[in-house]
Amino acid sequence: MTILVLAEQRDGKVKKASYEAIKAASAVATQLNATVTAVLFGADEAAAKSLGGYGAAKTVFVADERLHFYANSAYVKSVAQIMEKEAADVVMLPATSLGKDLAPRLAVRIDGALAPDVTSIAVEDGAIVAQRPVYAGKSVIKVKINSAKQVFSLRPNVFSAGEASGTEAVVENFAPALDDADFVTKATGTTIASGKIDVAEANVIVSGGRGLQGPEHWPLIQGLADTLGAATGASRAVVDAGWRPHAEQVGQTGKTVSPNLYVACGISGAIQHLAGMSSSKCIVAINKDKDAPIFQVADYGIVGDVFEVVPALTEELKSFFGK
């Protein structure tokens, strides 16, 4: 049996979430006596080989230039063809913006079903079971897919990719059979803010809330974030007030994040915000109200004025990092 993992790259660089998915798939594969075959659209053969370091025995490499930009129908058709060729019933992929768009279409195309955005995956009684947060993380469901064809999308930043082993995957080139109709829907370009880390992919996030009192104080948050090499996040109040773009909103109607370190500055911790960030591995809260709910989920708290504590923390970290 083969588990297919769809790896994702941008500008030729394989995304970390793809390594995480391959590693998680190989743990499942070991228990099912299966092998992992990765699929890579674009990048180069060296990148395709490198997927072996995380557990892919083989990489099916698709160099078709038409797939350089994302085209959901063409990607779905290609993956379905590769599944058939590899006799794979199970597909795993990172629940990135691409994965979230692709996975449901793929599930229908192969007459299977999808367990989206899972945060753990294991084998019980010979079946793959997955857990996923629902109600923005206020509860968790354990699910299994009862159809033969199964698709799992894996939440980025939750599974550990570990270090690459140095093993190389066997690379097999594949040219999917596609026609013009498959490219009716296609991405024609991307706009990426340069040097900016997206809050959903970041290992460290510094978030600001209403305690900052106004957008003119955002440089405090940015300064701390820059020192930590962090992405910036924001509470809903700050986004609704127009201080920050929605792309930075963390919480139930924003992004769900699970970085290694989450620093909440001047955020009281409404239930919707907590739902989006409480799975962070380490949470630091800075708030002047010692009874603020954010302290209930924080590993470390400082009770104090953000206007005093945040600059002091930035300076302390600068000297710690020797900057």
Added chain:
Amino acid sequence: MNIFVCVSHVPDTTTKVQVGGSGKEIDPSGVTYILNPYDEYAVEAGLQLKEARGGDVTLVCVGPEAVKETIRKGLAMGADKGIHVVTDAPRDSFGTARAITDALKDRAADAVFVGRQSIDYDGWQMCGLLGEMLGIPSISVVTKLDIAEDGTISAERDIEGGSETVTTKLPAVISAQKGLNDPRYPKLQGIMAAKRKPIEDVAPAPYENRVEVIEMTKPAIKEAGRIVGEGPAAVKDLVRLLHEEAKVI
């Protein structure tokens, strides 16, 4: 234009979720249900398309009798009519999409709008499921949308760290992201009118869930950590703890 907007009836975001007696879904007692927040952007997008091109806006919702309330909320915003696919048994996303597809298949949809996700099961699936089942294009998580006279669509969708421009053609399914528009508030007149707008009941074909919920649990509650100290004097200790104890820096 035949415009359809799929809406979802979900617990309010302030809900403190408790697991119900079945151990597989939430306890609905005391829960206030709302029109899924992302669906408000979808309804608004549908209404704007109608205003630009004519036609009508039909809301579609799958669920028990209570979901009619949510359909009425969308009708109060200005949609013309509703389709209620009546089912009491909980359906997985695939089954919900199947029921909507069956309801839409003979209605020559030009455009179908959905929210990027419903805030109960957070699946982000409906756009792709419907697109594939209906055999039409789909673009998800859309923040900017332009539909030309000839049906050519140019959209921007959120991706990590930025946006992606996607083109396609009608008929298509579009999932709405916050930022796409500013949903209108229902006016009193709209709320009154909504009571008289037609909602057609539709019975779905039998369906067996493909995704089985084995159990629902509450996430492990994180123990509150410690207050390191008060004011700027505490930052030295904090940095030491982050390095030595938490090992995150």
